[in-house]
Amino acid sequence: MAKILIVDDEEHIRFLYSEELADEGYEVATADSGFQLLERIEKEKPDLVVLDIKMVDYNGLDLLQDIRNKYYDLPVILCTAYDTFKEDMKSIAADFYVIKSFDLTELKNKIKMALETKLPGE
Amino acid sequence: MPEVHLEENPQNITSAQMVVAIPSYREAELIAYPTTQAAQGLKRYFGDKQGVIINCDNNSDDGTKEAFFAAETEDVPQIYISTPPGVRGKGNNFQNLFRKVVELGAEAVVVVDADLKSITPQWIKHLGEPLFNDFGYVAPLYVRHKYDGTITNSIAYPLTRALYGRRVRQPIGGDFGFSGELARIYLASPTWTEAVSQFGIDIWMTTLAMNNNIPICQAFMGRPKIHKPKDPGSELGPMFSQVVGTIFDLMVQSAGYWMRVKWSKPTSIYGFGLGEVEMPPPVKVSQDKLAENFRMGMGTYREAWRTILTEPIFRKVEEVANLPAEQFDFPTQTWAKLLFDYAGAYNRKVMDPQQLLDSLIPLYFGKTLSYVRKTERMSVQQAEDFIENECMVFEETKPYLVDHWVA
Structure with a gap:
């Protein structure tokens, strides 16, 4: 089963996402900040990253750039409480974005789509 | 060459x-x-x-x-x-x-x-x-x-x-x-x-x-x-x-x-770090001209459309053409299927390719009119979101293209 890395500085979100995604059969790892995120990705080798945009010490959009520069095709789903982030063009390097909610249907659908995405020759 | x-x-x-x-x-x-x-x-x-x-x-x-x-x-x-x-x-x-x-x-x-x-x-x-x-x-x-x-x-x-x-x-x-x-x-x-x-x-x-x-x-x-x-x-x-x-x-x-x-x-x-993003200058669009071109196309290309499009999409286009101006709407899924029908017809060579492409132009005007009306009050960013959503409809509708590609 696919491995998902959840990067969020809110503990209850990490807990909720971990529980629900584990119930879906995913292997889940978590990170509570963007600190050394690339090293963490290198170590965990996730199939997909769920990334909070607004963390206390890190801007998720900058982290997205770092991830995309090193891992061209690693799926990243942005999570946010506000959709104003779309005004920043950096956001289009994400596979999808979801508005944070306690109903994770949308997030689960996007995870499924991102993991299903297939290009010949990869 | x-x-x-x-x-x-x-x-x-x-x-x-x-x-x-x-x-x-x-x-x-x-x-x-x-x-x-x-x-x-x-x-x-x-x-x-x-x-x-x-x-x-x-x-x-x-x-x-x-x-x-x-x-x-x-x-x-x-x-x-x-x-x-x-x-x-x-x-x-x-x-x-x-x-x-x-x-x-x-x-x-x-x-x-x-x-x-x-x-x-x-x-x-x-x-x-x-x-x-x-x-x-x-x-x-x-x-x-x-x-x-x-x-x-x-x-x-x-x-x-x-x-x-x-x-x-x-x-x-x-x-x-x-x-x-x-x-x-x-x-x-x-x-x-x-x-x-x-x-x-x-x-x-x-x-x-x-x-x-x-x-x-x-x-x-x-x-x-x-x-x-x-x-x-x-x-x-x-x-x-x-x-x-x-x-x-x-x-x-x-x-x-x-x-x-x-x-x-x-x-x-x-390429970030260029400071504040400059907004583009406005582009004028004549909605009347778009509407006129679309409706004229219905007269000129009706038979071509009937040949190229599947029956349900042809009927939908007729329905769109008969909408009153204030309710004009070209649904995205209809547009996606219409383009897929055109691509399939082009592949199957159902008519002269140039004639086929010419017949698509009035439909494109109709779609553009619908886009202009829907995004009239939108900011540049909101219009971008609108286009992104349309792209998702194209991706979701792609199996229709695969099904209609050769038959």
């Missing part, structure tokens, strides 16, 4: 690491500006590379060549190459460029339009730098007015994204970068057509980069593209059928590729 008719290479340049190319036809009035900006970009950001600016022209008789050579280039060498007299076409200029790039052994090529008024030296940096960092193709990313680039918004972007699985927002942007290696792939490609030798060239290059799995990035330009925007209701010309015909030709040639693509992926983005 036409050969180079004329080459002027006053500095006798025989090799270069980086080329900035400016394709043109009768651009004497405007070409000096992008030439000077290109030279500044090469000097400022690629000073350690051997650079050259090439004007690829269609033998213009208005003094384009003289204006190009007269532009201030801070000693950056210039080369002028031209197609033979009477041979027009942007793609023919590119064919000459590909040959020259290979001959010079260049590693990186940046192309900018000759009528650009908003280009800065940073454009050269942003389109060129990724080519020295493992990317093979760089597409531009600029803020455009919601009514500028309607062929891109309604056809080229959603179709290429759904077909080839890469989200390149401006696949026919006109300004881009590509590697010397990709120039060789272009030169060797057997997919060249008459439409590619004209305005089909941009979508051809982007599509070949995608289906050759070349690493693609999009470079943020910071400033909007300011050139000569056109009212989509009154100025379309043969560009439409050259672009759409090329998309359909490539679909026929690469069906084995796009049928295996599921959903789509983003690309890397390059």
